Amino acid sequence: MNKSEWTxxxxxxxxxxxxxxxxxAFLFFWNSxxxxxxxxxxFGGELRGYGPAQQRxxxxxxxxxxxxxxxxxxxxxxxxxxxxxxxxxxxxxxx
Numbered sequence: 801m802n803k804s805e806w807t808x809x810x811x812x813x814x815x816x817x818x819x820x821x822x823x824x825a826f827l828f829f830w831n832s833x834x835x836x837x838x839x840x841x842x843f844g845g846e847l848r849g850y851g852p853a854q855q856r857x858x859x860x861x862x863x864x865x866x867x868x869x870x871x872x873x874x875x876x877x878x879x880x881x882x883x884x885x886x887x888x889x890x891x892x893x894x895x
Contacts, residue, residue: 806883815873822869829862 833855
């Protein structure tokens with residue numbers, strides 16, 4: 801890793817990209833039953849067997865994506881803080 805990866809601006813750029821991907825996944829899972837109904841109706845079909853119970857599980861997946869996002873950001877914050885505070889030790893541990 802080069803030195804420019806350990807700046808706060810690089811941290812923000814990394815996390816904006818990560819946020820966009822996680823937000824897309826979250827919104828997809830949160831609204832997946834409605835998206836499925838919409839896709840089925842485009843082709844003249846009907847989505848049977850999906851209702852509030854299935855949507856609940858899709859929303860559990862959405863909350864899991866949000867939890868993974870928070871965990872990833874916390875790990876990145878810890879790594880940034882550690883590398884900025886102890887750059888020599890971080891380089892030595894990488895070898």
